[in-house]
Amino acid sequence: MASDQVEIRKSVTPGAISMLLSNSSPDSPSDIPEIIVQVVDLKPIGSSSTRFTFTASDGKMKLKAMLPTHFSSEINSGKLQNLGLIRILDYTCNSIPNQPEKALIVTKCEIVCPSLDMEIKSDVKKEETGITLKPKQEALTKSDAKKEELGVTSKPKQEMVTKSAVQIVHEQHGNAAPAARLAMTRRVHPLASLNPYQGNWTIKVRLTNKGNLRSYRNARGEGHVFNVELTDEDGTQIQATMFNEAATKFYPKFESGKVYYISKGSLRVANKQFKTVQNDYEMTLNENSIVEEVQGEAFVPETKYNFVRIDRLGAYVNGRELVDLIGIVQNVSSTLSIRRKSNNDTIPKRDITIADDSNKTVNVSFWNDLATDVGQQLLDMVDTSPVVAIKCLKVGDFQGVSLSTLSRSTVVINPSLPETKKLRSWYDSEGKGTSMASVGSNLVSPNSKTGSRSMYSDRVFLSQITDDPTLGQDKVRADEIANKE
């Protein structure tokens, strides 16, 4: 850095605006270098004096900016005034639709100096000051952009400002398929950079879990709702919720596995009690949110599983924590029609016996669509001993340990996972010929060789008393079971 730019002790960081623009969405506040800018043109939005805009200046370049809401008290009390200096600790730079400039959203900052006597101005060429852009200016090449990041560029900083969202997106995604409209006008934000305090973002995410559209009625009213889990290129996940109009609008649009640009959603702190993904925030999409499918995307974030081996399920019995399971399908029941006690509705159910290399089996009850659709597929192919991966299972205590699908559960048959290969080779080499006990029976007699009885019932799993995988299918009429009490 040229020392002649720093003439007074309290001053801006030379090249601060370039630094901000070249790293529009820092992954972590700790990655941000020291950035001090001067606050000029400080003014409230409207007459509320709760939100303030200003122009961030490093003496050479300027950027329109907004201060965090909670900063209004510092301004109203005079701790920060026009021409003051602030150190920017966290921020995002957003593109403004239909304008070439970007805007700086300061999410965390501290006051370095309440006010200076004058605006800092280095003697630079006239056209390099200010944020007014000249459309004629050339785009940066990729190597120039790299140099800029490293702070070794000798080119006028102004060029950074002219880097369009298209170029940024292109640089980020290299040989990506032709960008969708949103990508042409918006910068794609990492999911990890989103927070409740700034709303002008676009994310690019794969829908990694789609919930059912449900109706609810409670003290607060009634409506319908549906949840999705979204995963970005970095593997960051977030749950998004849609209510009512938004739910009916986006339910058909969202398809598992597809990639979307999403903008105009809002974030709030996630309720820890109901968190299904690792994120401090959850997203709400309303009917004005924008969801645009991305065709032909290259990145495939894997579904994140936390598989629990069957012999370790005991620790989860009747707990709130849901488990993921992977194993070999040994047996599939016919579809049963179960009458719900609470309201007499009948719902389809199917019981699946699953084994894994802990040499244990467990029964998994599939409900509703999972029973009729995937359940039927599994029945059709049960003699091939398919591997299934199931996400989000509730662990109950029927017959010691039993598993049950929820509306958010997902089932993948023969998933492309290392575990699939491992289970397959285990099954082919030894599992196939082993008589395996239900995990629940373990709770009664850990040393039992047969292990065929559970603590709550004298029932024996069909898979335990026969090697014939087809035995037990369609042996019990659905209505028989449904009416049996």
Added chain:
DNA sequence: CCCCCCCC
């Protein structure tokens, strides 16, 4: 604003 998740 949901967050219920069924049956033996």
